[in-house]
Amino acid sequence: MTDEQELSYHLETRAIVAGRSANGRSLSTPLWATTTYESATIEEGRRLATTPRVTEFYSRYGNPTVRAFEEALAALEGAEAAQAFGSGMGAVSSSVLAMCSQGDHIVAQSQLYSATSLLFQMVCPRFGIDVTYVDATDSEGFAAAVQPGRTRLIFVETPANPVMQLVDLEAVGAIPGPIKVVDSTFAGPMIQRPLAHGFDLVVHSATKSLAGHNDATLGVVAGAEDLIQWIWSYHTIHGAVASPFDALNGLRGIRTLGVRIRQQSESALRLAEALDGHEGVLRVNYPGLESHPQRDLAKRQMDMGGGMLSFDLAGGLEAGRRFVESVHLAHVATSLGGTETLMTHPASTTAANLPDEDREMMGIGEGLVRVSVGLEHPDDIIADVMQALAASGAGS
Numbered sequence: 561m562t563d564e565q566e567l568s569y570h571l572e573t574r575a576i577v578a579g580r581s582a583n584g585r586s587l588s589t590p591l592w593a594t595t596t597y598e599s600a601t602i603e604e605g606r607r608l609a610t611t612p613r614v615t616e617f618y619s620r621y622g623n624p625t626v627r628a629f630e631e632a633l634a635a636l637e638g639a640e641a642a643q644a645f646g647s648g649m650g651a652v653s654s655s656v657l658a659m660c661s662q663g664d665h666i667v668a669q670s671q672l673y674s675a676t677s678l679l680f681q682m683v684c685p686r687f688g689i690d691v692t693y694v695d696a697t698d699s700e701g702f703a704a705a706v707q708p709g710r711t712r713l714i715f716v717e718t719p720a721n722p723v724m725q726l727v728d729l730e731a732v733g734a735i736p737g738p739i740k741v742v743d744s745t746f747a748g749p750m751i752q753r754p755l756a757h758g759f760d761l762v763v764h765s766a767t768k769s770l771a772g773h774n775d776a777t778l779g780v781v782a783g784a785e786d787l788i789q790w791i792w793s794y795h796t797i798h799g800a801v802a803s804p805f806d807a808l809n810g811l812r813g814i815r816t817l818g819v820r821i822r823q824q825s826e827s828a829l830r831l832a833e834a835l836d837g838h839e840g841v842l843r844v845n846y847p848g849l850e851s852h853p854q855r856d857l858a859k860r861q862m863d864m865g866g867g868m869l870s871f872d873l874a875g876g877l878e879a880g881r882r883f884v885e886s887v888h889l890a891h892v893a894t895s896l897g898g899t900e901t902l903m904t905h906p907a908s909t910t911a912a913n914l915p916d917e918d919r920e921m922m923g924i925g926e927g928l929v930r931v932s933v934g935l936e937h938p939d940d941i942i943a944d945v946m947q948a949l950a951a952s953g954a955g956s
């Protein structure tokens with residue numbers, strides 16, 4: 561199938577037809593569980609060793625099953641190419657460190673996934689890379705923070721983990737000069753396509769909704785061929801490569817992404833509406849809710865609200881503790897985007913390593929609960945949350 565034909569299809573169809581280059585005559589993609597490949601001659605060996613993004617030389621350089629996953633994701637993002645990694649953080653840190661050198665400057669969003677925050681706060685300074693932080697909602701602040709000739713990268717995440725602030729993709733995508741990178745994990749390609757707004761690279765933790773079954777640790781970055789080739793070169797040295805088995809699970813997840821995201825968005829909206837205005841809940845953070853402070857922006861750049869939401873319980877830490885200990889159907893576990901509904905208490909888990917002032921700046925209060933809505937029936941999810949709310953004593 562030609563790329564043009566593939567790109568003429570709706571996203572749900574692209575998710576089915578793309579990424580079949582490793583199939584041969586097999587309908588489903590085979591698992592190429594190999595580390596190395598034979599070459600018939602010295603000349604062939606030399607050609608393979610010097611070919612960028614080669615898939616049949618040595619599996620740290622590339623692998624046919626991994627390439628199929630990369631092709632499928634690139635087709636969904638409307639990108640020329642994609643590079644897979646062994647985790648979302650592999651994709652985030654390699655994208656940043658492949659692009660930046662000593663003396664460079666980065667403009668980063670203040671509210672980021674905690675490990676990404678640590679990359680900017682602890683690793684970048686060690687390599688002489690300066691970072692300026694801008695609030696997600698301050699669109700003009702991103703442009704104002706750019707130092708012409710010195711700012712190499714702008715890095716944002718939208719919706720942001722875990723309070724669901726949005727970044728205006730159109731406004732930031734239009735900033736001339738730096739390479740614009742977005743972590744789109746919380747929305748994914750069925751909901752928003754950042755490259756169409758002027759972003760250069762879109763990163764995902766494919767561990768989440770792309771693979772979608774809590775059984776693969778995987779990351780990916782998509783963009784123009786030259787940038788992806790540059791990141792690939794760095795990744796062969798850095799070594800955070802994707803396993804073929806995880807890539808196969810990632811590809812299988814992509815095949816059903818459309819229906820999963822639609823159902824999770826529908827269920828999450830129903831849950832958010834049920835929580836909004838509840839006496840035990842101070843605030844619900846969900847971009848699909850009319851009460852979301854950036855609802856107009858959500859309508860402009862997101863096709864659906866997605867499966868992630870968070871809410872603040874009246875009663876702080878104690879209410880949060882009682883709530884997560886009272887859910888029956890949902891699992892109290894970190895991660896997101898899978899078939900099971902998961903709950904986390906960010907202040908004591910993913911954000912536990914952050915300084916108090918950073919947690920406060922990100923809006924992570926002690927009573928904050930994050931929910932990744934799964935594929936159970938929405939009535940059962942809502943009933944479980946409501947009984948846990950009652951048990952938490954929040955608002956009483």
Ligand SMILES: Cc1ncc(COP(=O)(O)O)c(C=O)c1O
Pocket residue numbers: 647648649650652673675717721743745746764765766767768777778779895
């Ligand atoms: C928004 C976001 N980006 C990146 C990551 C890192 O992904 P991984 O755990 O696959 O390294 C996560 C993990 O939770 C995340 O939520």
